[in-house]
Amino acid sequence: ISERINADSDKPCETSDGCRIALYMNAGLSAEIELHAGACGDGIGLYRTEIPFMLRERFPSEQEQVQIYRQVLESAPTLPITMRTLDVGGDKPLPYFPINEENPFLGWRGIRLTLDHPEIFLVQIRAMLRASIGLGNLQMMLPMISSVGEVQEARRLIEQAFYEISDEIRGTDQTLIRPKLGIMLEVPSVLYLLPQLARYVDFFSVGSNDLTQYLLAVDRNNTRVASLYNAYHPAVLSALYDIVQQANKAEVPVTVCGEIAGEPGGAILLMGMGYRKLSMNAFNIRKINWLIRNVSLEESKGLLACALTAHSQDDVFRHINQYLERKG
Ligand code: PEP
Ligand code: MG
Numbered sequence: 001i002s003e004r005i006n007a008d009s010d011k012p013c014e015t016s017d018g019c020r021i022a023l024y025m026n027a028g029l030s031a032e033i034e035l036h037a038g039a040c041g042d043g044i045g046l047y048r049t050e051i052p053f054m055l056r057e058r059f060p061s062e063q064e065q066v067q068i069y070r071q072v073l074e075s076a077p078t079l080p081i082t083m084r085t086l087d088v089g090g091d092k093p094l095p096y097f098p099i100n101e102e103n104p105f106l107g108w109r110g111i112r113l114t115l116d117h118p119e120i121f122l123v124q125i126r127a128m129l130r131a132s133i134g135l136g137n138l139q140m141m142l143p144m145i146s147s148v149g150e151v152q153e154a155r156r157l158i159e160q161a162f163y164e165i166s167d168e169i170r171g172t173d174q175t176l177i178r179p180k181l182g183i184m185l186e187v188p189s190v191l192y193l194l195p196q197l198a199r200y201v202d203f204f205s206v207g208s209n210d211l212t213q214y215l216l217a218v219d220r221n222n223t224r225v226a227s228l229y230n231a232y233h234p235a236v237l238s239a240l241y242d243i244v245q246q247a248n249k250a251e252v253p254v255t256v257c258g259e260i261a262g263e264p265g266g267a268i269l270l271m272g273m274g275y276r277k278l279s280m281n282a283f284n285i286r287k288i289n290w291l292i293r294n295v296s297l298e299e300s301k302g303l304l305a306c307a308l309t310a311h312s313q314d315d316v317f318r319h320i321n322q323y324l325e326r327k328g
Helices: 002-008 030-035 050-054 062-075 111-116 118-131 148-169 188-192 208-216 223-228 234-250 264-273 282-293 297-308 313-327
Strands: 022-027 044-048 081-084 138-142 180-185 203-206 254-256 277-281
Touching (some): 044 277, 062 081, 111 118, 118 138, 138 203, 234 313, 277 282
Parallel strands (some): 022 044, 044 081, 180 203, 203 254
């Protein structure tokens, strides 16, 4: 099978009945991106900027960040690269910025922390913009959005940084393109705010890892409740289905960048729901590309219909496994 997978992996991904599905890569290190540069599919759907922050002993300076981001943007200069602003807190502590809280997952993380520290946010945004000068493939994404006000506030700071950098390069032959702005959909409140949020963003990206955690009230890293943490829970699947329908209605492009997008059963279900952009770890791209070429959109809708009426995640898995077995 792996030979068959490799033979097909460079072709653009489409279903057996001709529906194009864009596949993107999730990454956090420039080395990782360089390693897979030829096989990052249609671009980078999620670059986790907190990873280089976590590997250092202090906050990287603006100039250091410019270098990191420039390397990433240059690794695939013709493809879109979605950089998520710092998503620390929760399960991703910074050794040099300790946060002690009783409920870190419900606490000071992601956009909450960076909006409280606009100097950290502005340095990062300026570094991303500077790194993108002359390139034009940067997209920005905000993590842990739970209300419209956070997006408005972040947009204001991004505009400020954009004008600062534009001013600096005025009169030179350098060009700065305004990056597209997107938000992660991973806090359940946003499910009820999509029409409003759609007015402020260019794209959505579903963080199914955190969405599962918050929808099911199950800590994603607590082994004691690990059996309850499952993105195939019928309620999570319904939420994912609802999101794509709302996003399509609002005409806002939507990607899934949580783990479920890189899993065979998950990718097929998401396709059936109407998702056309999936972002996953590099090592899953070839496999999912191959799988999707061997599945029709009609089949994926059939599987989805069974999954959506299932009573439990075990039922969902039974349907998926039967389907995959029939496929061989
Ligand atoms: C997610 O929450 O699904 C996601 C992609 O982000 P992270 O796993 O980095 O929280
Ligand atoms: Mg997340």
